[in-house]
Amino acid sequence: MSQSSADFEKVVKQEEAYLRLVHPTPEETPTCINLFDTYLSCNAIRSQIKSFYRYGERTHCSQKLEDFKFCLGLTRMEPEERRDVWIRRRAEWWAQRRLGKSSEDVWEIRRTAKRLS
Secondary structure: OOHHHHHHHHHHHHHHHHHHHHOOOHHHOOOHHHHHHHHHHHOOHHHHHHHHHHHOOOOOOHHHHHHHHHHHHOOOOOHHHHHHHHHHHHHHHHHHHHHOOOHHHHHHHHHHHHHHO
């Protein structure tokens, strides 16, 4: 296992532990309707404006649509199993965010560009 892969798995485990505290029962996890609402709100003008301000581009809502479709695929599972699968997927998403780029990177570029002007 490479170092970055080991780091990723470590962060996933941290995120899973946190998500299990936040969502202690299957009833605490988002429903497919909640995820669909999140997808719809991602396309709203407010969300798009905020994305332009923070990242300089429109919001990419494809991940939110994928979350909704993923949820639909879990409907035949038992509630506890569905919760575990959902937590694992969400933990991997958070781990990628923690180890990847963020809006803070944009602000750092802006500060650097301002100093150079």
